[in-house]
Amino acid sequence: MSGAIDGSSMYVDIGTALAPGADPGISEEELDALEERVAAAHERIAAGIRDDEFGYAALSLPDRVDPDALREAVEPVADAEFVLTVGIGGSALGARTITSGIVPDRADRHVVLDNVDPEHVDRTVDRLPLAETAVNVVSKSGTTAETLANFLVVREAMDDAGVDWTERTIATTGSAGPLRALADEHDLPTRPVPEGVPGRFAALSAVGLVPAAILDGDIEGVLAGARAARESLAPSLFECPAYAYGATAYALEERGATVNAFMPYAESLEPFAEWFAQLWAESLGKAGRGQTPARALGVTDQHSQLQLYRAGPADKQITIVDADDRDGPTVPVAEHEELDYLGNTRLADLLAAERDATVASLAEAGQPTVRVGVDRLDAHALGELLYSMEAATILVGELADIETFTQPAVEWGKRAARALLAGEETAETATIEDLPDLRVE
């Protein structure tokens, strides 16, 4: 295992995505034909990294982020029992993914307010021991309505509880905007949101790492794993796991795989699937294309979604994410013969058998799967997974000629919501007024 500390342990297996067995499926010849485009895209990506271009800059983060500076910044709140992240989308999903992945035994001490559900906000604030809670507020623009609204509610609750919120809060934000102003005014510890990196690509910066740092997670390991994945970028889909994933997904989408069912076989990676879903959907859902991510979880969703994946429309790629080595209990022998086959079985072996059976079951029905594997579920592996999926997403954007780093389609709704709240009459609010209804009750 000497290579595992710095080397890459991640692999991508696309064997079960290959035609003629799979439909939609791709042939090795078709992949060979993609190689030239992958190589060109790699050159484009490498240049983007080198020139620090908008978006591509995300792939430099593991070299730039200084974990010591992060640890120092969180020092004032590092004694906290709980971390309350107030953020939404890219300002929340990466952080939750990292605590869940690297400190799974303490992940329930990381509470995330990434919604403005009023009763849920109330319950969350009521339940937390605010004097022992570090508040981690994250907004790149410093104006995100949901985040600022929630933060103002949390701040007032701390005031009401007699807790000095300025002593318990760390802000991660850009260089301007009301959150920056507020942080300056109250002398809060802050971390910058990296320049030139869209929120959903910012997990490998303070945006994703602060809560794990507070909970004393191995953030250095995450960054080392990401660097290993960076090292593995190469101008061939057959030599780079990230590009193997991206090129295969692109080719499968071209063949009709409009759904990407993303299914980790690990509870601690469930937030990783949510993080991936944003990365993939918001980066690639453009110009009438983009796979729809369907978040799933093995083995649980074998009892929920597998019927559809196997017997429904041939419009899916199923992505299985898992680790080779798992720990955990062995099933005791029971007093009933029918359960003998379970006795003395490690749960890890049961999980692996079910996973292998599921892949084969899908293959037997002609549904393509792609396996993403790591040695074990640790910080290094999580860093590899995060970085590789970012690189895969960027590759698909290049191949599909999409603007990977923007999200223009969400602006309409933001304007509309803001106008509604401000009581203004705009083109957007007129659309809302005029919506057709046909109500059945």
Add this chain to the structure above:
Amino acid sequence: MSGAIDGSSMYVDIGTALAPGADPGISEEELDALEERVAAAHERIAAGIRDDEFGYAALSLPDRVDPDALREAVEPVADAEFVLTVGIGGSALGARTITSGIVPDRADRHVVLDNVDPEHVDRTVDRLPLAETAVNVVSKSGTTAETLANFLVVREAMDDAGVDWTERTIATTGSAGPLRALADEHDLPTRPVPEGVPGRFAALSAVGLVPAAILDGDIEGVLAGARAARESLAPSLFECPAYAYGATAYALEERGATVNAFMPYAESLEPFAEWFAQLWAESLGKAGRGQTPARALGVTDQHSQLQLYRAGPADKQITIVDADDRDGPTVPVAEHEELDYLGNTRLADLLAAERDATVASLAEAGQPTVRVGVDRLDAHALGELLYSMEAATILVGELADIETFTQPAVEWGKRAARALLAGEETAETATIEDLPDLRVE
């Protein structure tokens, strides 16, 4: 509000699914043309209910389930601080949906082991105060590998902790099988799994209600809401919210809406979306058809999936689930002008504005939405929602001529996993051996 206790408050608004605005979309004329088929399907469903046919029997549950008997059965463990449900698929999702929906302030006292992730099982068992935990083990056949394996692990952990597990366990299972034998042998309190009802349709029975009963939730309210929804079944999609939902989804799928993005605007309904995803996928994912449920959450996923929903392929129906009346905090006025528009705004109003903006934003881009609404998030409303979505699913099955109540495609994988564990060589294990691989590392 006098009618709301027993009457139905649920509505379905299909206005924003209508063509020509929406693509895929349907016209009112097309819906009119569906009416006759809906009426015929309703007759079929009503006959199935009357004759207690397999599957259709689910729609009688609210009349049959006796909440007093349930409360009596859980009496021995009703003092528990935590409930640990050990089940998977239909034996877990309904139960989690109901505790989350009707006792959201105590929902974190309901812990669900619905996966055999070994480290997660270890963490869960380690963390629970087993002496104050009621174990709720649920398996219709009594042989479900994941459930029995987990239960044997939990039982041993209780033994090891010096807790008499026979005093802390309630079993919900069929009339035969190893779990039934074990319950008889150890004189456990048991509740029967209803006859003739597939697991995913069993939420409105002991299968879904036991944990809520232990946590003193209003299970009577859930059943009353379900009865109100039953009363609302009528031979017209324009007069029955459940059928309006089902017929619209069917028609949209026929027009190319292969994805159903199911998006409650309430944290407490997130498990409801998971429950729906199983119900929809496992019932209707057959013979090459079936919408893929994409679980989402408002407003959170506006910052994750909306870009794709708005600008991606025109292959989606977006289902918005929400409640008219919400409680919760008001945003305090902040010291920055840019945040003035948020000051003194109720979070509930912010949520509603964002929801309305999202529906309009999708409509403006031609993406069809269907609204499912209730007055407020209470037990009655949850009962209506559960029952109505079951009826909607059954209606789609009739319209599509699908065997709604079976799940044949999952059997292959179950056989394969079992053979792997038993070390047998079968056709299934041979398929696993022979899977192609193309590993990039």
